[in-house]
Amino acid sequence: MKLEAKGATQSSAAKIKSKTYTYSNSHKLFQRALKVIPCGIPGHFSPAPFVPPTMYPFYADRAKGSRFWDVDGNEFIDYMCAYGPMVLGYNNPKIEAAASQQRQKGDCMTAPGKVMVELAEMLTSTIAGADWAFFAKNGGDTTNLAIMIARAATGRKKIVMIKGGYHGVAPWMQGYGHYGVIEEDIANIIGIEWNNVQQFEEAIAANPDGIAGFIATPYHHPTFADSEFPATGYWQRIRELCTKHGIVLIIDDVRCGFRLDMRGSGAYFGFKPDLACYCKAIANGYPISALVGIDALRTVAAKVFYTGSYWYQAVPMAAALATLKELKRINGPVLMNKIGKKLFDGMVKICGQYGYDLKVTGAYSMPYVRITNDPSNMLHQEWCAECTARGAYFTSHHNWFVSAAHTEKDIQKTWNIVDDVCKLLKKKYGEKY
């Protein structure tokens, strides 16, 4: 079936077809939650950044493929993919079978399973330049470990990171002024602008033999802002400077990992990091993360004591092994970018027919998407909320995610919703935007 985004030319005369969802069960549950959980839903799943939250579901009931259903029975095409982990579709039979098989044998045991070695072999044979792998649970576990290894390896304190970059929630990863973060937590963090090699050079000059590591995402994907790819030669110059000055080069590939390139995002952008952090797409939703590194850092990595009660769980490792195999088989990153390109090209066209400029930045597999017509973002927020309340789950503040499970049917339905909502907003605001 060949799909084409027609939007307004096809249906401008037609009435708005889609109905909006209601969320009474979600809201009731949230009121219960407020009594027993700080702010009901803490962290990045908090509804607070949704505008307005009342147009979003708060709780999921079940999920399958590219879709999830909330506790009110509303069905959503999921463009957040659990904020990244879902990469092959929820409840993917192959991944579930591998996880189930391992579960029957054992999960959290007194010793690691054989699968840990198999998974490390898989990662080192898949990711360019990876000579070893270390497993944890969350992306932040691995970025923190990477910093510890960099400091242990160099005997230095300072870490250079990109302003607006996100590497997790440990105090050093958050900004001064965030609740619970004290000045000393960030005393050894140097923030520089993305794509600014000169600032890195200045940081090195200002801290001779003081910088242990440079950490950044493969491309800049902050919240509340467009994504930015590296400028030509950026990573190569950063690599040169790190090598010249004995600085450990760390990429936080937690979000981009296996959504750009199976060989890792370093290979995608043509440079070799010393340490690379993975999570999200690695196990299709099972809790596991991995730090991979070069041989020169193997001994130091062995010396840093870093562990957790559930870090040796065998089931997530089996799921990760199956996920990586499947992603390789289908060439997941290429497929997701292909799906994303088709989806977003169509959406841009539909929005354009209503005079709305939909800007898509970053990789098609995980782009930051926004309507630029209104400098306050309120139009964009309303557009996202209206689309969500019709079944296409869009957030307005964070990059979206596309999975290999998103289908042509999903794309067409999403286009229809986008068309309906553009029509609604045009009717409401006329030529204001």
Added chain:
Amino acid sequence: MSYDFIKSRLHLYAVLQNIEDLVQYDEEAKKLIKDWNVVIKFSVKGSGNVYLIFENGKCTVTDSSEKKPDIVLFFTSPAHLNKMFDGKANPIPLKGITKLGFLTKEFPKLTERLEYYLKPDDQKLKDSRFVTINTVMTLNTALFALKELLLFDPIGKHIAKKIKGSMVMMNVDKGPAVYIEQKNNGFQVHKGYHEQPLAVLQFKSMKIANDFLNGKMDAFSAIASGAVATKGHIEWLDAVSPVLDRIALYLA
């Protein structure tokens, strides 16, 4: 900047401006200043100056005045001013000695009304009129204090660097509004609505605003439940939230 300096800035520029609203909303205060035609200058060495201009039954609070003050109340240091707000010191009247009667009898009646509205308790909060006035004052105090903290508080200064070009409006639905905008390397606060705000924090009712601003409701719960609505550049609201929470460190 010292704690006393920042506290004095909040007293001067965030607390005293409430007199503008006090004489507008409180009948007793309105009656009191009806015939006042006087300019009072608060001059704090090492902190700043504020003029209270009373004329035509209104009060304007400003940091500069074309009119010469009739009365100058001098404070030898930021700590001196802070002690006065705690009721433990008196200003030094440099000008207006002849108006001592006004200073010792009339003016304190006004400041007593201000204190009454700025210190809510459970009993007072049963009165909807009190809630309205207290909310208006708390809302305004929050943003005027925010400006000072973004300029001088260590965390505020750090946050200020991250919100270049920002504009945040806080309002009660169909009620009072106040907004702060970053302009020309500084911040300006304005009472009232902005026609095209870039970021909005809107309270559903006076009661909700009062609870929220007095720390009885956490922001995430309030927003998620719809009691408080945010829209626009909510990253700026997120950024200034910890700074707003620091007001209590100085004015509690």
